[in-house]
Amino acid sequence: MENKKFTLDLGSKKIEVENKNIAEQTNGNIMVSCGDTLVLSTCVMGREREDMGFFPLMVDYEEKYYAAGKIKGARYIKREGRPSDEAICNARIIDRTIRPLFDEGLSSEIQVVATVFSWDGKNDPDVLGILSSSIALAISDIPWNGPVGVIRVGKVDGSFVVNPTYEEREKSQFDIVFTGIIENGNLLINMIEGGLNEAKEEEVEKALDFAREYLEKMIDFQKNIAKEIGKAKKEISLPQKDEILEKEMREFLGERFREALFQNDKKKRSEEVEKIKKELVSFVNEKYKEDSKEKYIGKFIEKETDLLIHEGAVKFKKRVDGRKINEVREIKCEVGLLPRTHGSALFSRGQTKGLSILTLGAPGDQQLIEGMEIAGKKRFMHHYNFPPFSVGETKPMRGPGRREIGHGMLAEKAIFPLIPAFEDFPYTIRIVSEMLSSNGSTSMASISSSCLALMDAGVPIKRPAAGIAIGLMQQDASNYEVLTDIQGPEDHHGDMDFKIAGTKEGITAIQLDVKVKGITGQILKEALLRAKDARLQILEKMEKTIPAPREQLSPFAPRILTLEINPEKIREVIGPGGKVINEIVEKTGASIDIQQTGLVFITSEDSSLAEKALSMIKDIVREVEVGEVFEGKVERILDFGAFVNLLPNQDGLIHISKLASRRVDKVEDVVSVGDTVSVKVISIDNQGRINLALIENKDKKGKEK
Numbered sequence: 001m002e003n004k005k006f007t008l009d010l011g012s013k014k015i016e017v018e019n020k021n022i023a024e025q026t027n028g029n030i031m032v033s034c035g036d037t038l039v040l041s042t043c044v045m046g047r048e049r050e051d052m053g054f055f056p057l058m059v060d061y062e063e064k065y066y067a068a069g070k071i072k073g074a075r076y077i078k079r080e081g082r083p084s085d086e087a088i089c090n091a092r093i094i095d096r097t098i099r100p101l102f103d104e105g106l107s108s109e110i111q112v113v114a115t116v117f118s119w120d121g122k123n124d125p126d127v128l129g130i131l132s133s134s135i136a137l138a139i140s141d142i143p144w145n146g147p148v149g150v151i152r153v154g155k156v157d158g159s160f161v162v163n164p165t166y167e168e169r170e171k172s173q174f175d176i177v178f179t180g181i182i183e184n185g186n187l188l189i190n191m192i193e194g195g196l197n198e199a200k201e202e203e204v205e206k207a208l209d210f211a212r213e214y215l216e217k218m219i220d221f222q223k224n225i226a227k228e229i230g231k232a233k234k235e236i237s238l239p240q241k242d243e244i245l246e247k248e249m250r251e252f253l254g255e256r257f258r259e260a261l262f263q264n265d266k267k268k269r270s271e272e273v274e275k276i277k278k279e280l281v282s283f284v285n286e287k288y289k290e291d292s293k294e295k296y297i298g299k300f301i302e303k304e305t306d307l308l309i310h311e312g313a314v315k316f317k318k319r320v321d322g323r324k325i326n327e328v329r330e331i332k333c334e335v336g337l338l339p340r341t342h343g344s345a346l347f348s349r350g351q352t353k354g355l356s357i358l359t360l361g362a363p364g365d366q367q368l369i370e371g372m373e374i375a376g377k378k379r380f381m382h383h384y385n386f387p388p389f390s391v392g393e394t395k396p397m398r399g400p401g402r403r404e405i406g407h408g409m410l411a412e413k414a415i416f417p418l419i420p421a422f423e424d425f426p427y428t429i430r431i432v433s434e435m436l437s438s439n440g441s442t443s444m445a446s447i448s449s450s451c452l453a454l455m456d457a458g459v460p461i462k463r464p465a466a467g468i469a470i471g472l473m474q475q476d477a478s479n480y481e482v483l484t485d486i487q488g489p490e491d492h493h494g495d496m497d498f499k500i501a502g503t504k505e506g507i508t509a510i511q512l513d514v515k516v517k518g519i520t521g522q523i524l525k526e527a528l529l530r531a532k533d534a535r536l537q538i539l540e541k542m543e544k545t546i547p548a549p550r551e552q553l554s555p556f557a558p559r560i561l562t563l564e565i566n567p568e569k570i571r572e573v574i575g576p577g578g579k580v581i582n583e584i585v586e587k588t589g590a591s592i593d594i595q596q597t598g599l600v601f602i603t604s605e606d607s608s609l610a611e612k613a614l615s616m617i618k619d620i621v622r623e624v625e626v627g628e629v630f631e632g633k634v635e636r637i638l639d640f641g642a643f644v645n646l647l648p649n650q651d652g653l654i655h656i657s658k659l660a661s662r663r664v665d666k667v668e669d670v671v672s673v674g675d676t677v678s679v680k681v682i683s684i685d686n687q688g689r690i691n692l693a694l695i696e697n698k699d700k701k702g703k704e705k
Contacts, residue, residue, distance in 0.1 A: 004229060008221045010151075010214055011162040013123075015221075017135060019229055028140025028231070032132035034163070036120035041132035045142045045234075046109035050295075055106065057099055061091035061129055062115040063372035072370050084371040085405050090114075090126045092406045094133050096513050097179045097191040101145040105238040110142060119372060122165045127152050130179060135222055141231040145517065147222035148190065149215035150179045153207045160210040174199050176510065178211045181518050182219050187212055188518025195413040198506035201528040208521060242296065245284070249300055252283050258308055264321040266351050266439050266488065267392070277301055306493045313473035313481045319490065321350075326484045328468070328534050333448075333545035335456040342557040343457025347449035349538075350487060351439035356449035358457045360557045361428040362591040362603035380419050381430045384408035384446055390438040407443035408433070411467075414447045414501035414509035415454075418461045425460060426560055426601055440487035441469035447501050447509075452542060457557065458550040465508055466538040467501030470527040474516060482526045484534050496523075500531035504539055558591075559607045561614045567598040569621040572649055580620065580648070588613040620648045624690055626681050634675045637667050644679055644692060652690035654679060659694050670694070 006017040016033045022040070023029040029042040049056050064080060065072045073079070083091070094114060102110070114129035130150040138147040154164035154172035161168055169175055176194030180187050189208065196204075253276065260272035281297055312318040317325055329350030338344040343358035366377040384407045388395045400408070411433065419429065431453060433446035444467030451464040471486035471494040483490055491497055496519060499511040507528075512519075519527075553559070565573065573594065574581045581592055590604040590613040600617060604610035624646060632644040632652075641655040654677075659670045671677060671694070678695040685691070 006221070006225050008218065010218070013163050015128075015131070015218075017132075017225060019139070026136075026140075027142050028136040028138075030132050030135045030139065031117075032128050032135065033118070034123045034128060036118055037116075037123040037125050037128060038118040039114055039116050039125050039128040039132045041112065041114045041129065041136040043110065043112045043133070043136045043140050043142055045140075046111070048108045050107055055099065055102060056109045057095065057102065058109070058111040059091050059095040059098070059133075060111070060113045061087050061094060061126075062113060063087045064116060065372055067116045067119040067125075068121070068372050070372070072375075084369075084374075085409055086371060086374065088402050088405050089409050090129055092402060093126065093177065093191065093193050094130050097130055097148055097150070098133060098137060098144070098146065100190055100514050100517060101148070101181065103143050103145070103236055105236050106143055112137070116372065122167070123163070124152070124166065124373075127163060127177065130177075131218070131222075135225060138222055138226040139230040141234050143233050143236055146181065147219055147226065148179045148181050149218035149222075150177065151211045151214045151218070152177045153211050155203075155207070160207065162211075162214055173197055174203070174207070176204070176207055178208060178215060180215045180219075182216065183517055186520070187216055188520060189512065189524060190514050190518035192510055192512035194510040195416070196502075196507045196510065197417045198503055198508060200506050201525075201532055204507065204510065204528060205521070205525055208524065245288075245296065246300060248287070249280060249284065249297070250304070252280060253304070257304065261305060261308055261489075262312060262318065262320050262322070269320070269489075270392075273305075305489070309489060309493045310473045310475060313483060313490075314475050314479060317481070319483065321487060323485075325481055326530060326533070328485045328537055329487070331538055331541040333452055333542055335452050335546050340556055342554045343453040343455075343459070345449045345452030345456055346436075347445050347452060347542075349441065349445055349448075349485065351437055352435075352442055352445050352487075353437040354433050354435050354442060354445040354449040356431055356433045356446060356453040358450075358453040358459070359430045359432075360457065360459075360553070361430065362558060362560065363422075363426050363428060363593040363601045364591055364603075365428040379422060379428045380412070380416060382408050382412035382415060382446075382450060383430070383432045384411060384435070384443065385432065386435045386438070386442065390435045390442075407446065410443050410499065410509060410511055411446045411450060411501075414465055414467060415450055415461075417508050418451070418463065418465060418503065420460050420462075426562065427459075427558075429454075429459065438488075440491045441467075441485065441499070443467070444469050444499055444501060448538060448542060452546060455546045455549040458553040460549050463503045463505065464539060464542055465501055465503045466535050466542060467499060467509070468531050468534040468538065470496070470498040470500065470531050470534075472496035472498075472514075472516075472519065472523065472527075477520065480523065482523065482530055484530050496527075498527045498531070500528065500535070502532075502535055504536065556605070558603045558605045559610055561602040561610050563600040563602070563614060563617060565598045565600055565617070565621045567596065570594055570596075570598065573600070573617055573620050575649075584613050584616050588616070592617075616648070622647055622650075624650060624652070624681055624684065626683060628681045629695070630679055630681070631676060632679055634671050634673050634677060637671070637673055639667070642667050642671050644677060646679075646690070650690070652679065652681065652692040654692045654694050658682070658692065 008015040018031045023042045026042040026044050031040050112133050116125045134147045137144045152163050153176050154161040156171050174196035179191040180189045263269050332348040334346045341357050342360045346355050366379045431450045435442045447467040454461050469486050471483035471490045474480035474495045495516045497513045501509045588609040593601040602610050602613045630646045632646045634642050635645050636643040641653050643651045679692040682693045683691045
């Protein structure tokens with residue numbers, strides 16, 4: 001294939017697409033760059049897999065240290081290992097964007113891999129990863145209903161910015177990625193991922209209006225590329241419908257299946273639905289003894305459930321648990337559950353229950369981050385766990401999967417703008433959210449439970465945040481219902497999972513997933529308003545439980561004392577090979593962190609030991625002044641005087657003439673090594689040498705000194 005280049009101007013940015021076909025054994029591959037950031041995306045369609053119960057799509061986002069000109073890793077291992085949390089979230093974003101656009105009947109394994117080959121430190125490769133994956137699929141022979149446009153929107157100094165650089169994003173009021181497709185001449189949004197600093201709902205709508213032109217331009221650009229270099233799509237052989245069997249099964253189910261499906265109790269609903277499924281299998285097997293129809297039954301039940309839930313919401317305004325379309329499930333909050341933790345809270349929304357536990361640590365407990373894009377420290381962490389018992393299942397527990405990492409990062413993004421500045425609260429903060437029971441929207445529950453735990457611990461957050469998931473049941477573009485606070489079946493069988501988190505002041509995080517091709521701007525607007533109403537209801541319940549952060553930290557939380565010293569004195573506090581600071585730590589058990597600015601943090605669970613460590617450091621860095629009196633030990637004796645230790649690493653000289661008011665022939669006649677004596681500082685020369693005078697007392701012979 002001839003090598004071709006395509007160029008697209010987006011604001012001040014230039015996107016370049018090149019089909020070098022260097023991964024020639026793939027179904028599709030493309031290289032996309034912006035500046036010197038370059039991503040190669042490939043797509044491969046493998047063997048057909050039937051009856052998996054899900055579409056076998058795998059998406060990987062590969063960060064390579066060489067792309068940034070770095071050699072990273074442990075001393076003995078330099079190969080890239082487990083992907084970073086950021087890389088996992090980027091892979092999930094690509095997956096959420098492209099997955100809804102595959103045909104329902106496709107059952108072949110498909111793998112999309114976006115590999116970052118070059119990174120310039122200015123342009124984020126995540127947006128290029130989505131774009132290149134879209135183009136690779138669009139030009140391949142894999143059946144796919146793209147392409148998708150993708151734009152990151154920031155707002156700097158009151159103006160919207162398209163695909164802002166890292167520097168611009170630091171100044172931005174929010175950071176939102178929109179993806180969308182063109183359907184019947186209209187733009188539909190099919191994925192949103194954003195972190196915001198308490199932005200109003202109207203700002204999100206304005207950001208989308210700004211992005212619309214660029215999304216449409218990018219989609220047209222990709223269509224032209226696919227038209228010029230794209231392959232013919234493979235045909236999918238869809239399974240033939242057995243209309244007679246479907247009619248017989250529907251008649252057998254009658255109204256029993258609807259009645260079993262539409263009831264509040266999740267466990268009872270599951271049991272009755274499963275019972276009816278087994279009866280249906282027995283009925284079909286009995287009637288069609290010679291021809292197995294079992295694999296057909298499962299798909300039929302899934303489609304029938306989907307149909308009934310949609311019909312219930314759109315036609316009858318009825319939900320599976322009997323709630324109103326805009327009704328939030330019962331909210332319960334409890335704080336201080338765990339006696340020895342620094343903060344804890346249980347948040348319940350219906351049968352979804354999340355327990356968040358907070359731990360405070362020293363500044364030195366910060367997480368060290370080492371990745372292709374990011375190298376630094378992280379002082380606020382949120383980790384999310386979803387054990388199998390939360391949904392009444394059994395399966396091996398082998399650490400967090402992509403879903404757990406993604407949900408944990410979303411909650412972290414929602415809470416981060418509310419965390420106090422390091423200067424005001426120099427603790428490292430870690431929250432772990434344990435999902436104890438799940439019936440939909442656990443990630444949003446973890447935001448509420450985490451904020452309650454923060455307040456229970458006495459962390460002075462700006463204000464609490466809460467999250468809600470908004471769903472959609474859509475029969476066509478104009479016939480739909482937006483659902484508030486979706487639960488399990490509405491999430492699984494619904495058309496949208498729109499997670500929106502924020503405070504009373506505005507939105508802090510937003511995430512949209514769809515199962516249809518996309519949603520209109522009108523649905524987006526309705527969902528934002530529904531989420532705001534629900535969020536305020538939840539926040540009211542939370543504030544009744546604990547209206548503000550506690551005034552005092554938990555008695556089991558460490559205390560941090562702060563001291564600012566002259567940066568030139570840092571080496572004295574540390575000592576040769578760390579000798580001095582290690583002695584302080586050994587004597588007090590305190591954790592000591594020193595910044596280059598001279599700011600010292602002393603952390604200890606015992607406040608008296610922290611005070612002791614503080615006093616020892618103050619003695620080291622203290623500057624002696626003329627006229628001060630000290631009790632010190634005689635360290636050395638020379639012919640002309642005695643050296644007395646005043647403070648750690650600070651000695652002064654008592655000249656022989658200052659040992660007594662009378663003439664002294666030998667220093668040893670007055671003092672000996674190891675004596676504790678009272679001295680007064682009489683002068684400090686321009687080289688910092690301290691001169692002392694012995695305060696009069698009795699010498700060894702009983703005479704006045």
